[in-house]
Amino acid sequence: MTAPLEQPTLFAEGVDALAALLRGRRLVVLTGAGCSTESGIPDYRGPGTRARARNPIQHREFLARPEVRTRYWARSLLGWPRFSSARPNAAHQALAALEREGHVLGLITQNVDRLHQSAGSQRVIELHGALAQVRCLDCGTVESRVEVQERLLALNPGFAERSAELRPDGDAELPLEAVQAFQVAGCLRCGGTLKPDVVFFGDNVPPPTVEAAFALLEEGDALLVVGSSLAVYSGFRFLQRAADRHMPIGLVNIGECRGGELVDVRVEARAGEVLPRLVEALAIG
Numbered sequence: 001m002t003a004p005l006e007q008p009t010l011f012a013e014g015v016d017a018l019a020a021l022l023r024g025r026r027l028v029v030l031t032g033a034g035c036s037t038e039s040g041i042p043d044y045r046g047p048g049t050r051a052r053a054r055n056p057i058q059h060r061e062f063l064a065r066p067e068v069r070t071r072y073w074a075r076s077l078l079g080w081p082r083f084s085s086a087r088p089n090a091a092h093q094a095l096a097a098l099e100r101e102g103h104v105l106g107l108i109t110q111n112v113d114r115l116h117q118s119a120g121s122q123r124v125i126e127l128h129g130a131l132a133q134v135r136c137l138d139c140g141t142v143e144s145r146v147e148v149q150e151r152l153l154a155l156n157p158g159f160a161e162r163s164a165e166l167r168p169d170g171d172a173e174l175p176l177e178a179v180q181a182f183q184v185a186g187c188l189r190c191g192g193t194l195k196p197d198v199v200f201f202g203d204n205v206p207p208p209t210v211e212a213a214f215a216l217l218e219e220g221d222a223l224l225v226v227g228s229s230l231a232v233y234s235g236f237r238f239l240q241r242a243a244d245r246h247m248p249i250g251l252v253n254i255g256e257c258r259g260g261e262l263v264d265v266r267v268e269a270r271a272g273e274v275l276p277r278l279v280e281a282l283a284i285g
Helices: 011-022 060-065 065-082 090-101 114-117 144-155 206-219 235-246 271-284
Strands: 027-032 104-107 123-127 129-136 141-146 194-198 222-226 249-252 265-269
Touching: 011 065, 011 222, 011 249, 011 265, 011 271, 027 090, 027 206, 027 235, 027 249, 060 065, 065 129, 065 144, 065 194, 090 104, 104 206, 123 206, 123 265, 129 144, 141 144, 206 235, 235 249, 249 271
Parallel strands: 027 104, 027 222, 104 123, 222 249, 249 265
Antiparallel strands: 129 141, 129 194
């Protein structure tokens, strides 16, 4: 492994250095929220959000407290239309192109928006699940989030007319008093408790998902991290494993990053600016 860069490189030099590091290698890509912010989906730790408190949904509270579930689904009813209408940006498109051209073996993503798949990426491991699905905690039945939205709207006429700010969870900012009369939809099969099919904070990524992600990493020759601060262990462990295997590591992200000392080349710029340039550089090869 080459000596890590202590400071972010200048943009053009950084892209050239990143291309030189990754050229001729089979890449595994780890993506985080910074890959989707340019599609209008906010993050928790980006430069634009750190000044504002954005407390994520806690797994234990969602399971234990009906009022937390009611608040989540009320906010989700408002946030879902904007979240589900987000479209892939240049970063998603570039990663899909790198996979088509044989540079990328597959993606490990911390995102729950399925924008990678919409852009055409084929091999995607979703560490934290996807908001497009809803699972019953009682019988395990999986239902489309689109169908749940229709039932929520029917149970709460007029509620969707409220205006609210989109949150990273795909829900929205909403005062507590606005949700007190909200009606939550139950499972169509058993009437049980519904939960978005994602890993909330405080929960663990399912072991089969972790195993599949590590198996993908073992196939690769280099790791490219895009849009993740790696503050959460669910993603950081792959950086650690790559370093243990002496894999070259590239990073495209804005702001602080955990484990930066393990990174060979870092480009501090928007993913949508860097990755299309990387596609061009690797094509020229």
